[in-house]
Each structure stands twice: as structure tokens, then as C-alpha cells.
Amino acid sequence: MDYRISDSPAGPRREDILPATTAAAVKVVIVGGFGVGKTTLVGTVSEIRPLTTEETMTQAGVGVDDLAGIEQKIETTVAMDFGRISINEQLVLYLFGTPGQERFWFLWDGLFEGALGAVVLLDTRRLEVSYEVVDLLEERGVPFVVAVNSFPGAPVHPMPELRAAMDLPDEVPVFPCDARDRISCRDALMTLMRYLYTLANRSPEPR
Amino acid sequence: MSKPERAWDPGNPDRLYILTSTSDGTGKEVRIDLVTLIVSRTEGDPGLQPEHCAIARMCDYPLSVAEISAYLTLPVSTVTVLLKDLLSRELVEARPPVPVATVPDTRLLEAVMHGLQNL
Ligand SMILES: Nc1nc2c(ncn2[C@@H]2O[C@H](COP(=O)(O)OP(=O)(O)OP(=O)(O)O)[C@@H](O)[C@H]2O)c(=O)[nH]1
Ligand SMILES: [Mg+2]
Numbered sequence: 505m506d507y508r509i510s511d512s513p514a515g516p517r518r519e520d521i522l523p524a525t526t527a528a529a530v531k532v533v534i535v536g537g538f539g540v541g542k543t544t545l546v547g548t549v550s551e552i553r554p555l556t557t558e559e560t561m562t563q564a565g566v567g568v569d570d571l572a573g574i575e576q577k578i579e580t581t582v583a584m585d586f587g588r589i590s591i592n593e594q595l596v597l598y599l600f601g602t603p604g605q606e607r608f609w610f611l612w613d614g615l616f617e618g619a620l621g622a623v624v625l626l627d628t629r630r631l632e633v634s635y636e637v638v639d640l641l642e643e644r645g646v647p648f649v650v651a652v653n654s655f656p657g658a659p660v661h662p663m664p665e666l667r668a669a670m671d672l673p674d675e676v677p678v679f680p681c682d683a684r685d686r687i688s689c690r691d692a693l694m695t696l697m698r699y700l701y702t703l704a705n706r707s708p709e710p711r
Numbered sequence: 712m713s714k715p716e717r718a719w720d721p722g723n724p725d726r727l728y729i730l731t732s733t734s735d736g737t738g739k740e741v742r743i744d745l746v747t748l749i750v751s752r753t754e755g756d757p758g759l760q761p762e763h764c765a766i767a768r769m770c771d772y773p774l775s776v777a778e779i780s781a782y783l784t785l786p787v788s789t790v791t792v793l794l795k796d797l798l799s800r801e802l803v804e805a806r807p808p809v810p811v812a813t814v815p816d817t818r819l820l821e822a823v824m825h826g827l828q829n830l
């Protein structure tokens with residue numbers, strides 16, 4: 505017999521359905537440069553197969569020499585991977601992996617709005633990408649921790665040296681992480697939560 | 712070769728994922744965020760377009776706007792427009808994200824840590 509549903513509707517697989525009691529969500533953003541392991545991290549801890557959401561953006565071109573001043577429109581699709589962790593019957597956590605390259609910064613406003621915080625994935629082969637990421641997060645007041653991915657052949661720096669190189673405040677946790685390892689990724693998220701917890705206890709009157 | 716990257720001006724973008732407000736049938740303000748959870752209130756409605764129907768069908772249990780966008784392979788902004796229609800016709804319900812202050816609530820953090828422990 506053929507059990508295949510011919511008109512299979514789009515939607516979550518049965519095992520990916522959230523309980524009806526789920527009342528609200530929170531989000532955490534994973535940021536880092538190209539190829540640093542964002543998608544891997546999201547996939548490692550997500551309870552669902554990681555999904556991709558995208559957005560098309562149209563923007564007037566600037567600095568483009570155009571004929572007779574006709575405004576140029578540039579259209580680009582920006583994709584973001586995300587995953588999900590059910591916290592309890594009422595609460596669900598979403599993880600969004602977003603590129604840290606400068607030209608994607610425009611994405612960040614709504615994404616970070618209401619986010620608990622961020623995990624910065626640091627690639628020791630390309631520290632410069634992370635400088636910008638860290639600056640931006642500090643500017644926007646988004647709390648973050650720094651997870652250092654170790655790739656074969658990448659320069660190995662002791663954590664204090666990395667902290668100094670990145671000019672990170674003493675309080676910001678910096679720790680090694682393997683994005684392919686579930687426990688390591690879980691611990692990275694846990695470190696972020698503990699850090700947020702200390703921040704929360706330090707300032708009893710949040711804005 | 713021209714470099715399209717040069718044409719971007721990160722300082723003055725059309726922002727994405729911006730919180731969009733809409734109002735549901737009761738006139739209550741509803742924020743649509745990437746992680747707003749959507750739940751259907753109906754099995755379907757004859758007057759609905761296929762995309763509306765698809766959303767109503769897949770949201771018989773709570774589903775985030777991001778997941779709806781991924782399953783329909785539609786941009787978030789398109790999904791947001793479709794959801795506004797559905798919300799104003801009271802065909803779906805929106806459950807807004809937990810509001811997060813500059814410093815998150817410690818009880819919320821405890822719950823998240825507890826959940827992560829079980830991962
Ligand atoms: N050694 C090592 N390799 C990793 C780690 N994390 C990811 N990788 C590998 O690095 C490659 C890139 O990982 P992705 O997860 O695709 O990186 P990404 O940040 O999502 O990349 P983009 O989306 O292209 O920017 C893959 O081949 C991964 O298997 C890690 O922690 N250690
Ligand atoms: Mg990726």
C-alpha cells in the first residue's frame with residue numbers, strides 16, 4: 505500500500521511540532537565571520553533539523569554611476585539558519601546564526617531586538633572579522649560571550665591573550681568551543697545564560 | 712568587473728526583521744517578530760488564498776514566524792503581510808516573544824538554564 509500523502513502540505517514534521525501550551529519564545533543570536541561554524545553550532549544543539557529563513561531586500565544603489573541619474577535598485581537575498589530548543593512546556597528558545605560581515609550589519613536591528621544575548625564565534629585565523637562584530641554588539645548594548653573555535657592549523661592563543669587582542673572587558677567570558685560537539689555548544693549557551701544572570705543580579709533595576 | 716558590494720550603504724538600509732506592528736480583530740496591537748508564535752483559530756476559510764490556507768493549516772500547533780517562512784520558502788516580509796491579513800480576520804492568534812529588558816529577568820534565565828541542562 506502507498507501511504508504517501510500526495511498533496512503533502514508544507515509544515516513541520518510530526519516530531520517537530522511544539523506543544524499547544526507553548527506560550528512564548530526567546531532568541532539567542534550566533535554571530536561570526538564566514539565559515540566559522542555558525543550553521544554547525546545551530547545544527548548541533550537544535551531539536552529540529554536546522555531551517556533557513558530568508559529575506560529579499562531591495563535598496564537604492566549608492567555610489568553607482570548610472571545613466572541620467574536613474575535610481576538603481578539592488579536586490580539581494582539574505583539567508584539565516586536557525587534552530588530550536590524547547591525549554592519547557594511553555595517556553596521555547598530559537599537560535600539564529602547570522603553573518604558578521606560588515607555588509608550584513610543592516611540586518612541586525614530587528615534580529616537583536618528582544619534577543620537575550622549573543623554568542624560570538626571566534627575564528628583565530630581571522631580575528632579582524634570579530635573585532636567589528638564585538639564593536640557592534642557593544643555599541644548596541646547586546647550582552648555576549650566569546651566562543652573560540654579551534655580549526656586544524658589555526659593559531660593557538662591562550663585565552664588571556666585572545667582577550668587582550670580583542671580588547672574584551674574582564675567580565676566577558678572567553679572560552680574554547682567545538683561547534684560540532686553537543687555538550688560544548690550546550691555549555692556555550694549555558695555560559696551566556698550564567699553571564700546574563702550575573703549582569704541581572706548586578707543591576708537590580710533593569711531599564 | 713563591478714563590485715556590487717560597493718553599492719551597499721550599511722548606514723542607510725531598508726531594515727529587515729524590524730518589528731512590525733499590526734492589530735488583530737479585537738484592535739489589540741500585535742507585534743510580529745521572527746519568534747512570534749502563530750496558532751490557527753480555524754481549520755480554514757473558503758475565502759482564503761492558498762498561502763493563507765497553508766499557514767492556517769501548518770499552525771494548528773504553535774509555530775514561529777521564522778519557521779513559517781522556512782517551510783513556505785517565502786521571505787519573512789511576505790509572511791508578515793500574510794499574517795497581518797490572517798490576524799485582522801481573527802483566523803490566527805499571535806503569541807508575542809517574552810519581552811527582554813536590557814537585563815533579562817532572572818526567573819526567565821533560570822528556566823532557560825534548567826532547560827539547557829536537560830539537553
Ligand atoms: N575543527 C572544527 N571545524 C568546524 C567547527 N565548526 C565548524 N567546523 C567546520 O567548518 C566548516 C564551516 O562550518 P559552518 O557551520 O558551515 O560555518 P558557517 O559559519 O555557518 O559558515 P557560513 O554560513 O558560510 O558563513 C564546516 O566544514 C564545519 O564542519 C569546529 O568547531 N571545529
Ligand atoms: Mg552558515
